[in-house]
Amino acid sequence: MVWGLLFHPQSPETEAIASLLADVLVLSAAVFSLVAALVVASLVRPRRARGEPEGRRILDAKAARARIEAIWTGVTVIVLGGLFLLTVRAMAKIDAPLEPGTAPDLVVTGHQWWWEAQYPNGVVTTGEIHIPVGHRLLVRIDSADVIHDFWVPQLARKMDAVPGLDGYIWLEANKPGRYQGMCSEFCGAQHAWMHFVIIADSEADFSSWLKSQAQPATQPSGSAASEGARLFLEKKCGDCHAIAGTAAKGGNGPDLTHVLSREFLGAGIARNTPETLALWLTNPQAAKPGNRMPDPHLSDAEASALAAYLGTLK
Ligand code: CUA
Numbered sequence: 001m002v003w004g005l006l007f008h009p010q011s012p013e014t015e016a017i018a019s020l021l022a023d024v025l026v027l028s029a030a031v032f033s034l035v036a037a038l039v040v041a042s043l044v045r046p047r048r049a050r051g052e053p054e055g056r057r058i059l060d061a062k063a064a065r066a067r068i069e070a071i072w073t074g075v076t077v078i079v080l081g082g083l084f085l086l087t088v089r090a091m092a093k094i095d096a097p098l099e100p101g102t103a104p105d106l107v108v109t110g111h112q113w114w115w116e117a118q119y120p121n122g123v124v125t126t127g128e129i130h131i132p133v134g135h136r137l138l139v140r141i142d143s144a145d146v147i148h149d150f151w152v153p154q155l156a157r158k159m160d161a162v163p164g165l166d167g168y169i170w171l172e173a174n175k176p177g178r179y180q181g182m183c184s185e186f187c188g189a190q191h192a193w194m195h196f197v198i199i200a201d202s203e204a205d206f207s208s209w210l211k212s213q214a215q216p217a218t219q220p221s222g223s224a225a226s227e228g229a230r231l232f233l234e235k236k237c238g239d240c241h242a243i244a245g246t247a248a249k250g251g252n253g254p255d256l257t258h259v260l261s262r263e264f265l266g267a268g269i270a271r272n273t274p275e276t277l278a279l280w281l282t283n284p285q286a287a288k289p290g291n292r293m294p295d296p297h298l299s300d301a302e303a304s305a306l307a308a309y310l311g312t313l314k
Pocket of ligand 1: 110111113147148149183185186187191192194
C-alpha cells in the first residue's frame with residue numbers, strides 16, 4: 001500500500017511500527033473530523049424558537065450538558081483505550097526481551113564516531129554489519145563513551161547506546177539488501193558522520209563472509225607492504241587498532257584485520273580507496289575533524305608504505 005511505499009519497512013518489527021502509525025493517524029483523523037463537524041454544526045444550528053420560558057431553557061441546557069459530558073468522557077476513554085491496545089500489541093512485536101544475561105547474537109558498540117559489531121565467534125567489524133536474511137537476531141547495544149542511538153529505519157526501532165546500560169533490539173531483514181543506519185542521538189561534532197550499513201545476505205553468503213572475516217590478517221608480501229607492517233607497530237598504531245594474527249591488539253579504534261573489505265572509511269565520510277586511505281593516514285584530523293586518531297606524523301614514504309600494507313588486508 002501507499003504507506004509501505006512511503007516508509008519502506010523491511011522487517012516484521014518495522015512493519016508493526018508503520019502499521020501502528022497508520023492506525024493512529026486514521027483514528028486521529030476520525031476524531032479531528034468529528035470535532036470539526038460538531039464545531040461547524042454548533043455554529044450553524046438554528047437558535048431555539050422565541051417565546052420559550054427562560055427557566056425551562058436553563059434546565060434543559062443543564063441536563064444536556066451533563067449528557068454531553070458523559071458521552072464525551074466515554075468516547076475519549078474508548079479512543080485512548082483503543083490506542084493503548086494498539087500500542088501494546090505493536091510493542092509485543094517490536095521489543096526484545098530484557099532478561100539480564102540473555103546471550104545476544106550480536107553486540108554493537110557505539111564509539112565517537114563509529115559503530116563496532118562483535119559476533120559470537122569473535123569476528124569484529126566496523127561500519128558494515130552483515131546479517132543472515134530472515135533470521136531474527138538479538139542485538140545488544142552498548143557504548144564505549146557517550147550516549148549514541150542505534151537506528152536502522154527500515155529494519156528496527158531505535159535503541160540508545162548508554163555506557164554501562166545494555167539495550168536489546170531485534171534485528172531482522174525480510175529480504176537481502178543494504179540498509180542504511182545512523183546515529184540518532186547528538187553525540188558530538190561528528191554525530192552526523194556516524195553512518196553504518198546493515199548488509200542482509202543469503203545464509204550461504206553470510207556464512208562465507210563470517211568465515212572469511214574470522215581469518216587472521218594476510219601476511220604482507222612485497223617490500224612496501226612489509227615495511228608498512230613494521231611501521232604499523234613502530235608508530236604504535238597497534239595501541240589503538242587490532243590486526244588479528246599480529247602484535248597489534250588495541251581496542252580503542254576500529255579493528256583493521258579486514259579493512260580492505262569495507263566500502264567506506266571514517267563511518268561513511270569517504271569511499272575506501274588507496275588515495276583516501278593515504279589521506280586519512282597523513283592527516284586524520286583534516287579527513288574527519290575531532291575524531292580520536294592523533295596525527296601519526298608520517299613522511300610521504302611512510303604513509304604510502306602503511307597504505308600499501310593496509311591495502312593487503314582483505
Ligand atoms: Cu553517535 Cu550521534
